[in-house]
Amino acid sequence: APAIRLEDYQPPLYRIDKVALNVELAPGATRVTATLEVSRQPGTEAGAPLVLDGDELSLAGIKLNGEALAETAYAATADRLELASPPADPFELTLVTELDPDANTKLMGLYRSSATYCTQCEAEGFRRITYFLDRPDVLAVYTTRLEASKKDCPVLLANGNLTETGDIEGTGRHYAVWHDPHPKPAYLFALVAGDLAEVPDTFTTMSGKEVALNIYVEHGKESLCDWAMDSLKRSMRWDEEVFGREYDLDVFNIVAVSDFNMGAMENKGLNIFNDKYVLADPETATDQDYANIEAVIAHEYFHNWTGNRITCRDWFQLCLKEGLTVFRDQEFSSDMRSRAVKRIADVRLLKSHQFPEDAGPLAHPVRPRTYHEINNFYTATVYEKGAEVVRMLQTLLGEQKFRAGLDLYFDRHDGEATTIEAFLSCFEEASSTDLEQFSLWYEQAGTPVVSVETEYDPDRKSFTVSLSQEIPPIAGQKSSKPAVIPLRFGLIGPNGEDMETGSVEGANVASDVLVLDKAHQDVVFHNVAAAPVLSLLRGFSAPVRLNQPLHSEELLFQAAQDRDPFNRWQAVQTLAMQDLVRLAGLVRDGSEGTPSEDVIGVFASVLGETQLDEALRAQALTLPSEADVAQEIGKDVNPDAIHTARQMLRRAVAARIASSLVPFITDQSAGGTFSPDAKAAGKRALANRCLHYYAVSGAADATDLVWSRFASADNMTDRLAALTLLVHDHMPREEEALAAYRERHTDSSLAMDKWFMTQATAPGNETLHRVKALMSDPSYDAGNPNRVRSLLQSFATGNPTQFARMDGAGFELIAESVLEIDKRNPQVASRLLTSFRSWRALDPQRSALAESALLRISACENLSRDSRDIVDRTLQ
Numbered sequence: 037a038p039a040i041r042l043e044d045y046q047p048p049l050y051r052i053d054k055v056a057l058n059v060e061l062a063p064g065a066t067r068v069t070a071t072l073e074v075s076r077q078p079g080t081e082a083g084a085p086l087v088l089d090g091d092e093l094s095l096a097g098i099k100l101n102g103e104a105l106a107e108t109a110y111a112a113t114a115d116r117l118e119l120a121s122p123p124a125d126p127f128e129l130t131l132v133t134e135l136d137p138d139a140n141t142k143l144m145g146l147y148r149s150s151a152t153y154c155t156q157c158e159a160e161g162f163r164r165i166t167y168f169l170d171r172p173d174v175l176a177v178y179t180t181r182l183e184a185s186k187k188d189c190p191v192l193l194a195n196g197n198l199t200e201t202g203d204i205e206g207t208g209r210h211y212a213v214w215h216d217p218h219p220k221p222a223y224l225f226a227l228v229a230g231d232l233a234e235v236p237d238t239f240t241t242m243s244g245k246e247v248a249l250n251i252y253v254e255h256g257k258e259s260l261c262d263w264a265m266d267s268l269k270r271s272m273r274w275d276e277e278v279f280g281r282e283y284d285l286d287v288f289n290i291v292a293v294s295d296f297n298m299g300a301m302e303n304k305g306l307n308i309f310n311d312k313y314v315l316a317d318p319e320t321a322t323d324q325d326y327a328n329i330e331a332v333i334a335h336e337y338f339h340n341w342t343g344n345r346i347t348c349r350d351w352f353q354l355c356l357k358e359g360l361t362v363f364r365d366q367e368f369s370s371d372m373r374s375r376a377v378k379r380i381a382d383v384r385l386l387k388s389h390q391f392p393e394d395a396g397p398l399a400h401p402v403r404p405r406t407y408h409e410i411n412n413f414y415t416a417t418v419y420e421k422g423a424e425v426v427r428m429l430q431t432l433l434g435e436q437k438f439r440a441g442l443d444l445y446f447d448r449h450d451g452e453a454t455t456i457e458a459f460l461s462c463f464e465e466a467s468s469t470d471l472e473q474f475s476l477w478y479e480q481a482g483t484p485v486v487s488v489e490t491e492y493d494p495d496r497k498s499f500t501v502s503l504s505q506e507i508p509p510i511a512g513q514k515s516s517k518p519a520v521i522p523l524r525f526g527l528i529g530p531n532g533e534d535m536e537t538g539s540v541e542g543a544n545v546a547s548d549v550l551v552l553d554k555a556h557q558d559v560v561f562h563n564v565a566a567a568p569v570l571s572l573l574r575g576f577s578a579p580v581r582l583n584q585p586l587h588s589e590e591l592l593f594q595a596a597q598d599r600d601p602f603n604r605w606q607a608v609q610t611l612a613m614q615d616l617v618r619l620a621g622l623v624r625d626g627s628e629g630t631p632s633e634d635v636i637g638v639f640a641s642v643l644g645e646t647q648l649d650e651a652l653r654a655q656a657l658t659l660p661s662e663a664d665v666a667q668e669i670g671k672d673v674n675p676d677a678i679h680t681a682r683q684m685l686r687r688a689v690a691a692r693i694a695s696s697l698v699p700f701i702t703d704q705s706a707g708g709t710f711s712p713d714a715k716a717a718g719k720r721a722l723a724n725r726c727l728h729y730y731a732v733s734g735a736a737d738a739t740d741l742v743w744s745r746f747a748s749a750d751n752m753t754d755r756l757a758a759l760t761l762l763v764h765d766h767m768p769r770e771e772e773a774l775a776a777y778r779e780r781h782t783d784s785s786l787a788m789d790k791w792f793m794t795q796a797t798a799p800g801n802e803t804l805h806r807v808k809a810l811m812s813d814p815s816y817d818a819g820n821p822n823r824v825r826s827l828l829q830s831f832a833t834g835n836p837t838q839f840a841r842m843d844g845a846g847f848e849l850i851a852e853s854v855l856e857i858d859k860r861n862p863q864v865a866s867r868l869l870t871s872f873r874s875w876r877a878l879d880p881q882r883s884a885l886a887e888s889a890l891l892r893i894s895a896c897e898n899l900s901r902d903s904r905d906i907v908d909r910t911l912q
């Protein structure tokens with residue numbers, strides 16, 4: 037199939053203003069009657085053909101203005117319905133399609149999860165329900181009538197407000213009618229029907245309207261919804277207070293399902309969630325799960341304005357809703373928790389997921405210009421880098437003008453399907469700033485490298501910062517233009533305080549932000565009393581790689597003194613990274629090496645920095661991951677050498693701090709009732725980080741302590757942390773712990789996912805065998821996306837030494853699995869396939885093995901479009 041291109045965008049020829057759906061649900065055979073009010077767009081000539089999208093559909097009836105249509109008047113295939121010459125005047129088209137939700141293993145369109153009927157329509161799932169102009173710039177008002185067996189499906193839900201319910205006498209069936217007054221694109225349509233428990237609550241909006249809130253879950257899981265409901269109410273309040281956005285329907289429903297291709301979906305008034313992002317209690321959910329639930333609930337809720345009220349003109353504009361909504365959920369979590377800790381977590385995610393994507397064969401601009409399969413563009417670049425671009429806009433304009441621009445956007449484009457250009461224009465107007473060069477962030481792929489050199493002139497008391505920027509050449513992008521890069525900075529004086537300076541030449545500097553917008557730029561600070569340490573990219577003010585050659589004394593100073601917590605953390609990480617890269621090189625070459633004393637010392641001192649909160653110390657004590665080190669090395673990567681180097685540093689730090697660890701570990705286990713709040717979670721994070729070092733410190737009672745933490749834990753965070761150590765460090769009671777965990781959690785699929793993941797990510801040669809065995813474990817289910825992700829995806833992305841085994845068996849396992857899963861669920865398969873994206877960075881032997889696994893996938897003739905697209909681009 038030819039690629040879809042942004043430059044080929046044409047507005048639709050027809051509009052569909054109203055949609056009435058009658059969905060008669062029944063196992064195996066569901067009948068959908070869609071009545072569409074269709075009219076010509078101004079400018080469309082009378083009689084122009086109407087072409088509707090379909091996907092695996094079968095047409096069981098068609099009427100035009102209530103009259104049966106002659107067979108010669110239309111042509112229907114599984115993926116297309118064409119009316120050769122429709123009436124010139126507005127008309128009503130009635131279509132009947134027949135579906136089998138039970139046979140829908142792709143989990144797109146209408147399908148069944150456990151016994152519940154549910155839908156997923158983004159990006160192009162509505163066309164699997166009925167023929168339609170399935171594109172985001174066709175906005176219609178939907179009325180949905182659902183009908184089903186009252187016994188099997190007491191709950192009937194769709195978008196909008198409930199307007200009518202009733203029984204169908206003598207049939208055991210009942211119906212419900214839902215009306216959504218807000219025009220929306222088809223991708224926001226949803227329905228749910230099943231036997232679900234309802235967890236109700238209410239929220240009073242800023243203008244005093246009461247909204248009914250409900251979370252629907254499987255019976256027996258009601259008590260696991262408290263945190264999600266609490267997160268929802270806080271999100272609704274926060275969006276009013278921070279962005280002035282009020283909710284706009286009488287009801288807001290959330291449904292948790294166990295089979296879901298991604299995290300959640302923002303359908304208007306009826307969000308559907310992967311149950312992983314709803315259900316939590318201390319017994320089965322970690323602190324990370326609580327934080328994720330809070331963030332995803334907020335994210336989907338925030339889409340009501342950024343995505344639903346204002347949607348995308350076409351799928352190239354995906355970042356218009358996703359980047360902005362991620363930015364909003366990040367801000368929400370920062371306000372709910374510690375801003376610094378949240379920022380560090382977000383940057384870690386960006387660097388570990390988005391940077392490698394942007395440096396490899398799957399690189400694409402935040403707003404891509406071409407695609408074969410849009411579902412492959414729900415990427416870290418569109419989401420996370422997209423959020424960074426919005427954040428840079430805020431940094432460059434300042435909070436007030438940023439807010440004014442966003443207000444103008446909400447005001448001007450409410451009810452529309454729009455573009456990045458329209459979005460940026462609002463900020464240009466509200467701030468009187470030209471954003472033309474800034475818009476390159478949406479156009480150019482690749483991570484800019486910013487190189488820095490500094491020179492202090494003691495006679496002139498001037499400090500010169502020479503900056504340059506460059507995007508390394510990447511697939512499909514030979515050259516690039518200089519971007520607008522906001523660099524938050526401080527000049528740290530000898531006493532550790534930020535220095536005041538005199539005038540600045542060579543760059544636009546507003547308080548603590550310096551704007552780099554040329555390929556090279558010399559910035560001179562005057563009246564600088566003493567030689568400073570330049571703290572640059574504070575708070576990670578731009579998604580760039582910083583190439584700033586600092587001596588280890590300067591990094592140590594920054595690690596101890598920087599008043600920006602992010603850069604303090606970054607300095608510690610940089611020190612560790614430099615040492616890990618050095619050690620990995622030595623190990624690879626078969627030479628001896630020992631970790632740097634300075635680096636060990638810096639980690640040891642972090643522990644005692646009691647003025648930093650626990651969560652921040654836990655973050656600082658976390659070494660860069662093996663994947664992070666691989667990325668830093670960039671080519672000829674040997675994952676075994678990296679693993680060994682990281683273990684060496686970890687053990688050396690552990691040995692140094694062993695004697696101080698126990699109080700931190702036991703202090704936090706003092707008990708009291710569990711609270712998922714940020715402070716309590718931070719304490720657990722620090723305790724478990726300390727336990728992590730204690731396990732390899734050589735202390736005689738290390739196994740006993742880890743085991744006792746495992747056995748006595750009263751929450752999942754502590755239990756899983758101890759289990760992970762027992763399994764990943766192959767401690768003596770590893771098997772016993774796995775068996776005990778399984779016994780305890782066998783009824784909770786979500787808890788069992790952690791059991792699969794822990795085993796799949798364990799280093800060591802036996803893991804491959806174990807993963808294969810787990811694929812036939814009774815708790816495993818190859819048809820459930822969460823299970824596949826916890827076992828296979830976590831093996832491929834979280835176990836670098838075993839995925840890239842020298843015998844090629846890791847790559848083979850994933851290749852075989854991709855082919856197998858692709859037949860059933862292309863989205864899950866193609867996502868798994870992206871784990872090969874950094875194959876060219878591996879050493880020659882390993883990359884040859886990866887290539888042959890990829891070629892084997894590529895040779896398969898009936899790959900889905902999803903997997904074909906990824907494998908072709910990965911090999912290109």
Ligand code: B3K
Binds near residue numbers: 302
């Ligand atoms: N918009 C959905 C993602 C849809 C993915 C389609 N393949 C969830 C979200 O970003 O909030």
Ligand code: ZN
Binds near residue numbers: 335339357358361
């Ligand atoms: Zn989203």
